[in-house]
Amino acid sequence: MAGGDRRVVVTALGVASAFGVGWQSLAEGLSAGRSAFAPLEGLLGEVPPGSGALLDLPRKQYKEWFDTRVLRTSTMTRQTTLGCVACGALLKDAGQEPDGTVHPAKGAYLGSFIVPPPFKKQFIAMQLLSRRPDGEATGHVLDDSGLAKAMKKASAFDFLRALPNMPSSHLSIQTGFQGPACTYLGSDASGMQAMVFAVGAIRSGIADAMVAGGAFCPFQAVHLAWQQERGLWGDGTVAPYAAGRTGTLPGEGAGLLYFEEYESAKARSATILAEVVGASQRIATPGTEDVDVRVDTLRAALGTGTPDWIGVDGLGHGDLDRLEAEAYVEAFGADALGSTAAVSTVPQVGLAGPATGPLNLVAALLAARGDSTPARTAVDAGSDAACATLAGAMGRTATTGDGTTVLGSTFSLDGVHAAMALKVTSA
Amino acid sequence: MAGRIVITGTGMVTAAGIGVDACWATLCSGQSAIGPVTLWDPSGMASHIAGQVPGDVDVPESLGPYPIEGRPLTFATFAALEAIAQAGTDTLDVPPSRRAVLVAGGFDDQMLDILGRAADAATEPGVADFSERVPSDLLPHLDADGGMVEMERYSQVQLMQALAHRFEARQAATVSTACAGGNTAIGDAMGMLRRGEADVVLCVGVDTLITREMMGGFCNLTALSTRNDEPHRASRPFDTDRDGFVMGEGAAAIVLEREELALARGATPLAEMAGFGYSSDAYRLTDPEPEGDGMVLSMQRAMDDGRLRCADVGSINAHGTSTAANDKAETKALRRIFGEQLDTLPVSGTKSVIGHLIHGAGAVGAVVAVKTITEQTVHPTANYETPDPMCDLDIVAGEPRAADVDGVLVNAFGFGGQNATLAIRRFAAEAQA
Numbered sequence: 001m002a003g004g005d006r007r008v009v010v011t012a013l014g015v016a017s018a019f020g021v022g023w024q025s026l027a028e029g030l031s032a033g034r035s036a037f038a039p040l041e042g043l044l045g046e047v048p049p050g051s052g053a054l055l056d057l058p059r060k061q062y063k064e065w066f067d068t069r070v071l072r073t074s075t076m077t078r079q080t081t082l083g084c085v086a087c088g089a090l091l092k093d094a095g096q097e098p099d100g101t102v103h104p105a106k107g108a109y110l111g112s113f114i115v116p117p118p119f120k121k122q123f124i125a126m127q128l129l130s131r132r133p134d135g136e137a138t139g140h141v142l143d144d145s146g147l148a149k150a151m152k153k154a155s156a157f158d159f160l161r162a163l164p165n166m167p168s169s170h171l172s173i174q175t176g177f178q179g180p181a182c183t184y185l186g187s188d189a190s191g192m193q194a195m196v197f198a199v200g201a202i203r204s205g206i207a208d209a210m211v212a213g214g215a216f217c218p219f220q221a222v223h224l225a226w227q228q229e230r231g232l233w234g235d236g237t238v239a240p241y242a243a244g245r246t247g248t249l250p251g252e253g254a255g256l257l258y259f260e261e262y263e264s265a266k267a268r269s270a271t272i273l274a275e276v277v278g279a280s281q282r283i284a285t286p287g288t289e290d291v292d293v294r295v296d297t298l299r300a301a302l303g304t305g306t307p308d309w310i311g312v313d314g315l316g317h318g319d320l321d322r323l324e325a326e327a328y329v330e331a332f333g334a335d336a337l338g339s340t341a342a343v344s345t346v347p348q349v350g351l352a353g354p355a356t357g358p359l360n361l362v363a364a365l366l367a368a369r370g371d372s373t374p375a376r377t378a379v380d381a382g383s384d385a386a387c388a389t390l391a392g393a394m395g396r397t398a399t400t401g402d403g404t405t406v407l408g409s410t411f412s413l414d415g416v417h418a419a420m421a422l423k424v425t426s427a
Numbered sequence: 428m429a430g431r432i433v434i435t436g437t438g439m440v441t442a443a444g445i446g447v448d449a450c451w452a453t454l455c456s457g458q459s460a461i462g463p464v465t466l467w468d469p470s471g472m473a474s475h476i477a478g479q480v481p482g483d484v485d486v487p488e489s490l491g492p493y494p495i496e497g498r499p500l501t502f503a504t505f506a507a508l509e510a511i512a513q514a515g516t517d518t519l520d521v522p523p524s525r526r527a528v529l530v531a532g533g534f535d536d537q538m539l540d541i542l543g544r545a546a547d548a549a550t551e552p553g554v555a556d557f558s559e560r561v562p563s564d565l566l567p568h569l570d571a572d573g574g575m576v577e578m579e580r581y582s583q584v585q586l587m588q589a590l591a592h593r594f595e596a597r598q599a600a601t602v603s604t605a606c607a608g609g610n611t612a613i614g615d616a617m618g619m620l621r622r623g624e625a626d627v628v629l630c631v632g633v634d635t636l637i638t639r640e641m642m643g644g645f646c647n648l649t650a651l652s653t654r655n656d657e658p659h660r661a662s663r664p665f666d667t668d669r670d671g672f673v674m675g676e677g678a679a680a681i682v683l684e685r686e687e688l689a690l691a692r693g694a695t696p697l698a699e700m701a702g703f704g705y706s707s708d709a710y711r712l713t714d715p716e717p718e719g720d721g722m723v724l725s726m727q728r729a730m731d732d733g734r735l736r737c738a739d740v741g742s743i744n745a746h747g748t749s750t751a752a753n754d755k756a757e758t759k760a761l762r763r764i765f766g767e768q769l770d771t772l773p774v775s776g777t778k779s780v781i782g783h784l785i786h787g788a789g790a791v792g793a794v795v796a797v798k799t800i801t802e803q804t805v806h807p808t809a810n811y812e813t814p815d816p817m818c819d820l821d822i823v824a825g826e827p828r829a830a831d832v833d834g835v836l837v838n839a840f841g842f843g844g845q846n847a848t849l850a851i852r853r854f855a856a857e858a859q860a
Contacts, residue, residue: 075712102709104724160648160712164533164603169843172707178724180705181845182611185532185601186584193600197615204618206705282524283591283599285492293597296524414584416599 007262008202008276010422013362014090014213014256016082017349018053021065022089026359027366029348033375036349037236037249040219049233052219053251053350057085065089066174067098074157078252079112080167082355083215084174086254090211091175094258094270098176107179107207108171109198110256111190111214111354112164113223167215179207188313189281189410190214191255191354192361192418196279198259199420208264214354215254223353224250230413232317238347240314241321241391243383248315251350255358274365274406274422278303286415294327294409294417301419302407306336308398309368311360311408312390314344315351318383324411325386334389342393343367343374361408361420368424370400402426432620433689433696433854436514436682437794438506441781442478442675445485446509450781451798454806455827459659459780461673466637474651476658477637478675478782493589499532500586502678503633506790507590514682515694516594516627527598527625528591529616531608531632531786532583586633594629606746607839608632609679609789610847614703616683626688632790633678642674648713650750662783663810664747664776665754665818672748675782679790681797696854698797701834702733708844715753715840719760725846726764726836733834733850737765740772740850741832742805744792745820746840747776748783753840758818773830774820775799779809789839789847796835796851805830 015022018036019029029036036053062068062081065088073081087108091097160166165183172181180201184194191214198212218224227233227250234247265272280300284290313324328337343364346356366372374395398404402425409419439446442460443453453460461478469475486495486504495504511517583601591599598619604611609632616628636642645651652671654661662673681700689696706724710716730740746757762769777795784791799805804827811824834852841847 072712104706107705107707160644163605163842165605165608165841165843165845166712168604169707169712169841169845172709172844173712176709178707178709178721180611181604181707182615182705183603185603186587190601197600197618200615200618200622200624204622206618281600282597283528283588284597285592286588296597300524415588416584 006203006205008199008259009262009265009272010257010274010276011260011265011270011272012090012094012258014086014254015359015362016055016086017253017345017359018055018251019349021057021085023362023366026363027372030345030363030374031372034348036251049249051236052249054219055252071170071174075160076170077161078217079215080161080170082217082252082254083110083167084170086215086256087171087174087211090256090258098174102176102178104178105208106175106177107201107210108168108175108177108181109184109194109210109212110168110171111184111192111194112167112216113185113187113353171211175211186416187412187414188353188356189412189416189418192357192408192410192420193281193416195257195358195420196281196418199276199279202259202261209258209260211256211258213254213256213358216353216355217252218250218353219252234316238316240316240344240347240394241325241387245316245318245321247317248346248351251352253349253352253355253359255355255362257358257362272425273369274424277405277421277423279420281416281418284415284417286413289323290415291323291326291330294323294411295331297417297419298327298331298407298409302421305405306332307340307407307421308404309364309406310340310342311364311406312342312344313356313411314342314346314394316347321387322384325390329386329389334385337389337393339398340393341367341374341396341398342390357408357410357418364406364408365422368400368404368406373397431686432617432683432700433686434681434698434700434797435684435689435694435696436510437697437797438509438680439791439794440480440484440502440505441677441784441791442480443781445482445505447794447798454777454780454795455804457807457809457826459662459809461658461661461782463658464637467639472642473646473653474642475655476652476661476673478673479637480677490589491592493585493592495589498635498676499633500589502635502676503586503590503631506678506680507593507629507631510629510680510682511594516682519627519692521626523595523597525626526594526596527616527619527628528587528594528596529612529628529630530583530587530590530601531603531612531790532586532601533603533634533786590629590631596629598625603786604845604847605841605843606783606785606788607841607845607847608786609791609793610703610837610839610849611705613681613700613790613793613849614705614847617700617703620683620685627682627684629680629682630790631678631680632787634785634787635676636785637674637676645674652749660810662749662779664745664749664779664808665815665820665822666811667813667815669749669751672750672778673782675784677781677784678787679794681790681793698800699852699854700849701735701852702729702850704728704732704848706846708846710844712843715756715844717756719756719763721844721846722757722760722840723763725848726760726838729836729848729850733852735834735850735852737768739834739852740836741830742799742835743772743774744796744835744837745774745776746838747778749778754815755817757838757840758820761820769820771821773805773823773828775805775823776808789837792837792839793849793851796837799835800832800851800853803829803832805832
């Protein structure tokens with residue numbers, strides 16, 4: 001394995017968001033300033049936050065994006081499905097659609113949460129299976145009839161779909177990629193982390209090409225309860241860095257990038273969208289004012305200079321927006337950021353956990369290439385100097401085309417932060 | 428920043444014992460540590476047996492702000508602290524930004540229990556009342572129970588945070604490739620060291636899947652041994668009379684660092700982490716590719732990466748799950764790589780003694796490989812009584828075998844077709860030619 005000096009480029013993008021499948025739908029939705037949020041009543045009753053951004057993708061449409069005879073949907077969680085749909089779009093975009101052959105030098109990394117089985121049957125099974133005989137500890141006793149009932153309801157497929165490595169396993173089977181495949185677990189930054197490790201794998205010569213990013217569906221009790229307890233939800237509008245921001249809203253989706261070793265991409269005459277300048281990941285104690293670690297994350301990815309475009313979290317959350325803005329201002333200076341444009345997909349398609357970082361980087365890259373124009377959505381002057389700096393950057397248009405630098409970052413509640421810097425290039 | 432990577436610390440807790448030396452002694456005894464499940468009442472389940480960690484594991488109540496509670500965090504903490512102590516990294520002058528922690532882990536039994544309690548509360552008086560609106564029924568109970576905050580304390584993320592805090596690391600990740608997870612964490616760590624992204628990395632593989640949820644699931648896949656009356660004879664890789672794998676629990680840890688750093692600070696390299704290989708079967712979720720194509724790729728890549736020739740490999744720590752499909756595919760893959768050399772190449776199956784630690788399995792294999800090299804001894808595979816003719820391997824059985832072992836391959840092949848192999852070799856002060 002080499003020490004890590006191979007050049008890595010981005011040659012295709014895979015997107016599934018509430019705007020649709022494919023990067024074109026994201027670009028169109030962002031440019032038009034549309035909001036994908038809709039009431040959740042049919043799904044979650046009166047449960048807050050009341051609205052979210054869902055992708056309308058009937059099961060019968062899955063076969064447009066992957067071979068349902070090879071990938072059994074009964075073994076897939078929603079986030080795995082979203083990942084496979086986005087991957088299908090990416091492969092079409094790259095002209096690399098599966099043809100039954102295997103590719104030993106290509107791999108797939110995906111970031112995701114550990115997702116307990118989200119559906120009715122699995123909950124019932126979980127309820128029964130989780131009961132324990134130590135009544136003092138949990139108050140639950142499982143007798144033989146209950147266990148038998150649980151065993152009957154918990155099918156092998158139900159079990160399979162909840163295994164944490166399954167999202168990346170599905171991608172490797174879908175693509176025929178026989179290189180590395182791994183699921184990176186954690187909170188929102190795990191999608192960006194997967195990309196950081198994918199770039200490392202190519203630089204080291206472990207693979208020549210990697211599909212990498214994140215996928216997530218938050219529309220299940222466990223995750224919504226977690227978001228609720230963490231006070232993430234707002235009152236219905238996501239307004240990043242604005243003085244009147246109240247919180248974020250959930251969305252589902254997947255964001256994937258196709259990373260290739262430069263010479264391999266050139267040899268197949270691939271369309272090169274950007275070159276990877278740097279990538280980084282850090283961990284801090286969660287819940288702390290860890291601005292210095294965030295600054296270190298950004299600087300380790302970009303090195304010197306100031307990014308032209310930034311793909312930011314932009315959650316619309318009081319403290320999280322402030323910490324993010326302070327990190328950017330400290331890393332690059334408020335004056336230097338005066339001409340930087342900021343992009344976030346969250347105000348329009350919601351917070352999709354590990355998918356959000358990759359989606360924001362995709363959105364920023366599309367804007368930097370001139371393929372979309374970010375809308376200025378629900379932004380006011382910002383509550384403090386740092387937020388005002390990023391509020392001013394939201395909706396701004398910066399330079400586009402070759403040589404433009406793009407920096408994407410994700411700062412997670414769990415203290416894991418990750419960033420990736422790209423330079424737009426067509427050669 | 429190419430250069431050799433060395434192992435300077437190891438830690439382990441399994442059914443075979445608490446601590447590396449205790450585990451190694453049991454492994455060398457040739458006696459299986461598999462027994463009845465006593466953590467909960469397994470009656471009614473097809474498989475009643477597992478490799479449980481014996482007794483209490485002594486760890487601090489917390490690592491900084493992180494309480495150490497529950498079996499995964501306890502086991503991982505023990506293994507990590509043992510490895511850190513051996514490596515002597517507490518006095519290491521390396522800034523946090525150049526230290527990393529990589530964890531391989533999966534589900535947590537406490538988390539599932541909390542979810543189960545909330546589900547119970549939401550569905551009284553019985554499952555018949557369970558409506559389509561499951562999430563909205565469940566949510567208030569999770570919230571009222573304080574379940575989500577409680578759940579975070581037991582999560583794999585908390586494990587990563589706690590270990591990063593203890594190791595003073597500012598880089599950390601949690602990987603999941605199922606049974607290959609431990610090897611994947613180590614492989615990712617090697618990549619970071621070689622690319623110059625870190626100087627020292629703590630790698631931990633852990634799983635505690637002796638739970639109703641996970642054993643129930645694997646029972647439904649008919650993957651577990653049901654030799655309930657003879658637990659000590661249940662895990663029998665490469666033996667004709669096997670009937671599935673046996674669940675285990677525990678953790679293993681290793682400290683990796685660049686050779687020049689280790690030598691400069693006077694540390695004693697235990698072995699060289701020479702190479703690693705990843706591959707995917709890209710075949711099926713539930714079955715390994717039967718010809719071992721993915722396994723061959725994984726092993727060959729590890730050997731190429733570590734510049735090991737076949738003749739340099741003195742022992743194989745097999746994945747050896749004790750399932751027919753895996754054992755046969757692994758045998759084919761080994762034969763394709765080693766040819767006739769395989770007839771006399773010692774192979775051992777650690778899972779025969781401790782069961783299958785899933786995400787922890789590869790890391791255990793790595794620690795066992797280090798002991799194999801330092802002790803120049805291959806531990807026996809328990810229950811190898813009736814060799815499967817389809818698995819024509821030189822299985823070490825009955826008693827430990829003294830051998831001149833330079834290199835060891837550690838195989839780990841994950842459910843879902845994710846494979847990772849490590850190439851570990853004897854540390855020699857002079858670089859290999």
